[in-house]
Amino acid sequence: MTNHIGQNIRSLRKKQNWSQEKVAKGLEISIPAYSKIETGITDINIDRLHQIAAFFNVSVVDILIDEQAGSKSQEQGMITELKAKLAKREEEYIQLQAKIIDLYEKLKKI
Incomplete structure (x- = not known):
């Protein structure tokens, strides 16, 4: 669980085009400590999670949601839809093949 949270935090940082140093300073933690959060090595307590959400101006839920799981679910839905269309x-x-055969048989009789 911590891994996807770290990935979501990394994604938020990259969307802002911020360095780990900038975020670490904003959170008042060391760069290695922040790096461990992004890589999922460090478990995040609820206070830190709220701090990170506030820093990126997002909700805690935005950080907690496993986007990859949602993406996989969407992909599966698309695959199912495409299979039905196929x-x-x-x-x-x-x-159409049956109609062609029928027309061919009618032409043969003429």
Whole structure:
């Protein structure tokens, strides 16, 4: 769990184009301590989590949400939707083939 939190924090920092040094100074911690938060080595207590959220001007929930899990869920949903569309197209293709065969048989009789 700590790993995705660290990744979310890193992502917030990179979106702002800030260095680890700038964030560490803003949080009044050492650069190595901040680095350990981003890499998931250090567990974050609730007070530190609130401090980080305030620093980046986001909610604690924004930091806690596992974006990758949500992304995987979205990808799975898209895959399911695409499979359904593909199945529908295959059905249409089979129907068109049947019509072509039917027309061919009618032409043969003429």
